[in-house]
Amino acid sequence: MEVFLYSLLLMGVLATGNCDLQSYSRENNTVGERNINETERNLPCSEPGVVRNLEIFPYRPAKLKVTWNAPSRQNNPCNVKSYTLLYKLLKHKACWVNAVDQTHKTFPRVSSGRNLTGLADYADYEVSVYAMVRDGSNSLQGPVTTETASTPSNVPSSAPVVSVDYERSTSRSLFFTWEPVPCEDLNGPFLLYFITSNGTSGQNERITYQNTNTKEVSHLIPCTLYEFTIRVVNDFGEGPIGRAVGKTKKEQPEEIRHLRVYPYAPATLGILWNAPARQNNPCNVKSYTLLYKLVRHKACGEDEVDQSYATVERVYSGRYLTGLADYAVYEVSVYAIVRDGSKSLRGPVTRKRARTPSNAPSSAPVVSIDHERSTSRSLVFTWESVPCKHLNGLFLHYQFTNIGPTGNQTGRIVGKETNTKEIFQLLPCTSYEFALRVVNNIGEGPIGIAVGKTKKEAPGRIRNLRIYADGPASLRVTWTVPSRQNNPCNVNTYNLLYKLVRHKACGADEVDQNNETVSRFSSGSYLTGLEDYADYEVSVYPIVEDGLRSLRGPVTTKTSRTLSNAPSSAPVVSVDNKRSSSRTLVFTWNSVPCESLNGLFRHYQYLLTNNGTLQQNEMIRNPGINTKEISQLLPCTFYHFTLRVVNDFGEGPIGRVVGKTKKEPPGNDFNIRLRSTEPRSISVRWTRPHRHPCTISSQIISIEMIDTGGCINISQSNESTTFSSNVYFHRFNDLIPNTLYKITLRAENSKGYGEVSSQEKRTGETYPPQLPKPESLFLNTSVIRIRWGIPDPPHGIILNYDISVQAVGNLSWSPLKLTTVNTSGSCESPTASVAGLRPNTYYSLQICKVNYNEVFKTTEFFPAIV
Incomplete structure (x- = not known):
């Protein structure tokens, strides 16, 4: 009965984890109640014993099942409250090395056995378990029980990481590499790699060596995609698949097919071809490169020295080559290009030759004028032959046209090597247009043009020379240009020569008749600065300038006379001082030269003036007289004498001279003014003699008393004073009032004393004196x-x-x-x-x-x- 009760108590402890039997019996009515005395309930608990019968066995992949029995209660009746379970990974069996991290994973408060999940497959684990008893607030741990077990195998858990090694791959093979599956993911003993790759027929292969990580797949087709798969197989089964898609590299393309080169149009070749066969090389042709070179011009007959190719890249189909030389043989080359990244893979070159069709000549002869061989009546044209490269066909002949003012002249020149043509019977100084072109079997080429001008000839005689006087000292000369009927050369200038033949006033021809040249007149001229009233010979001839040469025409001469004019020079007048006196002046002059008379002499005209006042104005009609005496003049006086010649046209310029009459003693025509404002003084003012302008060196003034005018005679001595010539005032003082005085004045110069001028004046009266007392x-x-x-x-x-x-x-x-x-x-x-x-x-x-x-x-x- 006691054993049964103990068993029930142990079961209750295991079920509730509580050592309080009273509580346990209250909580579990199915077990029944049992009276326990107070002593039993208060017994203390000790640490539990060792768990019994610990077993670990694989349960399913990645799982372990752990079971155990409770510790014996024989010595410790306390119920086990819970169990603590610890486990750790010792090693992956496929790795053959212990795990680096072996920390325990703990499951506390486990009440019974437990399934461990999430473990690594095919691995060794260590599992430990111990019991726990609660004693109030304390936890009592029992001894640890440890066992080892292995998880079962499983399929590999990861796939190899596959990539393509393009550096080692070629256009016919692919090189695959992979990273081996980690041993932790093998999950069982390694058996083999299983490889598959697709292609024209597909390929499968097994690799049993675990450390292999490369595989070359060969006999592939260029420019083709291939899929490569690989998986790991262990004793349990196949792992996941690792995949990689690789593309074989490109190869140079095959030779193009059916190349055809044909004339298409002038200077154009058509080119057609078919793409290379793709049976053994499916790589797409990216473009074509077309090369062509000129082999020879057919008109030249020899191959070209420089036969470098011209390249037309990135051609995608047939093409027309334009801008070629006409009538020429070309070699055309074509090859295909496959682009491989930055590289271009060239296929074999295919070549073929063809000739462009004929065409009209493409250039004109370069025509020029041979001026050295040309004349005023003919032109010699030369040209450079058209290069054979520009003939563009078979040469037939040259065709020329000469265009002039009288019409056109055309013709043919058959010789291919001919390069000169002279044309005659032309007009001088005339422009002609010479047009030349080459004609071949197709047609006419462009025109080469040269404009030539015949040389100049000496001009003809001028016409209608007319010379007439229309102004003083001038002649107007007019003429008409020479006839241009047979010589259309423009006269550049005219040279006009003239010379003085004679002065008409002189009567005889000039000794020196040198020509004066007035050149570069475009038409009539006006000759100025000539001599008046003179005969002139005028000559005119035209000039045509030809480069540095001057071509002179015939001279035409005519004589004409200038108009009369006023005399152009004045007589040179002078004073004959030897024959002149104080009252006369003698003037002499040189006759005006006949060259300056400029007309018929009429008379001399002279004027005599004194200080702007006209004294005489008379004519002298005899041209031989050259002296004039003028009398009744004032002494010491300047007189202006002017003389001019008067001809039938008018008056000539004036000849001037200033003469001065000689000195004589001063005159007596002083203008004296007397004034007596005070009884004892007289003021005297005077001016020098105006009718006697000779210079005065001094003046003498005197005063003399005439009578007193009173009852008693009073005598007074005379007074005399000398002054300089510029004094015109004097005052006599201390005179007697009411007395008559006589004042005299006379002048003196280097010639002596002049006559006396005098006036009388009475002094003023004073207040009557004091009377004496009456008698x-x-x-x-x-x-x-x-x-x-x-x-x-x-x-x-x-x-x-x-x-x-x-x-x-x-x-x-x-x-x-x-x-x-x-x-x-x-x-x-x-x-x-x-x-x-x-x-x-x-x-x-x-x-x-x-x-x-x-x-x-x-x-x-x-x-x-x-």
């Missing part, structure tokens, strides 16, 4: 009688006295009495009486003197008592 003064009751003496010295003539009487104390000047005494300049003592006065009254007596100038009055006061 007698007679008074009565109403009359005052006065007598007084004259002033001394008299200083002037007193005409009258005004006498007035005024009572003393009267402030006004209204006189009571006024008496005037007229003396009339007498030197006697005057007397006067004033009546009608008041008796016994003081009076003031006023005497006023009056002379010539009433402005000057003197008043004297004399007190008196009546």
Whole structure:
């Protein structure tokens, strides 16, 4: 009964992992309840024992089944709470070496046996198990039990990684390489590699050597895709397939077929061919290369020295070769090209020859003019023969055309080597167009053209030479060009020669008649700068310029006369000083040369002027006179003498000379002006004699008193003063008032003294002098009688006295009495009486003197008592 209860208790522990029997019995009512005393429930647990009967056996691929029995409870009745399972990979059996990583993988809290999955196939594993007992919060571990087991084999788990080694492959073989399957993926003992490859018949092969990693598949076709498969076979079965697709390399193509070269059009060949056979080489031809070379021009007869090929690349089918030489043999070569990456694989070359058709000549003769052999009436044309390469057919002849102003001339030249043609009966100075072409069996070639001009000839005589005078010192010359009917050469210039034959005014021919040349006139000319009134001989001839040569035509000559004109030169006038005097001038001159008269002499015309004033204007009609004396002139005076010749046309230029009359003593025509503004001075102003312009070296002025004009004679000595020639004013001072003076003036030069000029002038009057006191003064009751003496010295003539009487104390000047005494300049003592006065009254007596100038009055006061 106790054993049964223990077994039930152990089963409960294994089922729940709890050592609390009371709890276990409460939780498992199927087992039943059992009364356990308090002592049994409180017994402590110890570490569990060793698990029993640990077994490991393959369960299926990549799995191991692990089973065991619980530890014995004989010495430890505590229930095992759980088990811990540990396992590790020891080695892959196919690798024959231990695994590098042998860490345990742990499955804690395993309650019973377990299946290990996800393991490596065909590998050794170590499995360990130990029991765990819970004691409160502690875990008690039992001893570890360890066993070793191997997983079963399986098919390989990976395929070989296959690639194509193109460096070792060829156009007829493929070289495959692969990386061996890792030993970890063999999953069993290696048996063999199984290889398959497709092709024309397919290939299968087995390789039993595990370390083999290359395979060359040969006898393949170029440019073809092949699939290569390989798998590993072990004792269990076949692994996955490794694949690689490779393509055989390209080979050079075969020779093209059925090459055909034929004339297609002028300068064109057509080329056709068939592609190479693809039975043994299916590689696609990428393009064709066409080469051609000129072997010979048929018209030349010999092969070309330089026969280099011209290449036309990347041709994809038949082609037309254009731009070839006509009538020529060409060799054409064609080969196929297969592109292999950056390489070009060339096939065999196929060659064939053909001739291009004939055509019209392709170039023109290069025509030129042989100027050395040409003349003014003929032209020689030369040309370079057309190169045989440009004949393009069989030569027949040259055809030429000469085009001129009178018509066209055509002809043929049969000789192929001929290169010269001379054409006659042409006009000089005329352009002709020479056209030349080659004619072959097909037709005419292009035209070579040369324009030639015949040389120049000397021109003919000018026509209608006309010379006439239409202006002074000039001749107009006109003419008509020479006839161009037989000589159309343009006259470039005309040379005009002229010479002076004679001056008509001279009468005789000129000694020196050298020609003057006026060249390069295009038409008529105007000759200027000629001599007036003269005969001239004029010659004209045309000139045609021919390079450095000048071709002269015949000379045509004619004589004509220039018009009259005013004389062109003036007489050379001079003064004959030896024959001249102070009142006359003698002028002489050289006659005008007859060459300068320019017409018929009429007279001499002369003018004499003095300071712009015309003195004489007269004519001298005798051409032989060359002297003129002019009198009645002023001395020391410049006179302008002008002389000119007058002919039938007009007046000539003026000959001038300035003459001066000789000196003589100065004249007396001074313009003297006297003025006396003060009683004791006289001012003198004068101008030099205007009718006697000789230079004055000095002037002498004198003053002489004539009379005093008073009652007493007063004497005064004369005064004389000398001045330079540029003084025209003098003042005499300290003179006597109211006195008449005589002033004289005369001039002096190197010829002596001149005549005297004089004028008289009276000095002015002064205020009358103070009167002396009256000599007698007679008074009565109403009359005052006065007598007084004259002033001394008299200083002037007193005409009258005004006498007035005024009572003393009267402030006004209204006189009571006024008496005037007229003396009339007498030197006697005057007397006067004033009546009608008041008796016994003081009076003031006023005497006023009056002379010539009433402005000057003197008043004297004399007190008196009546």
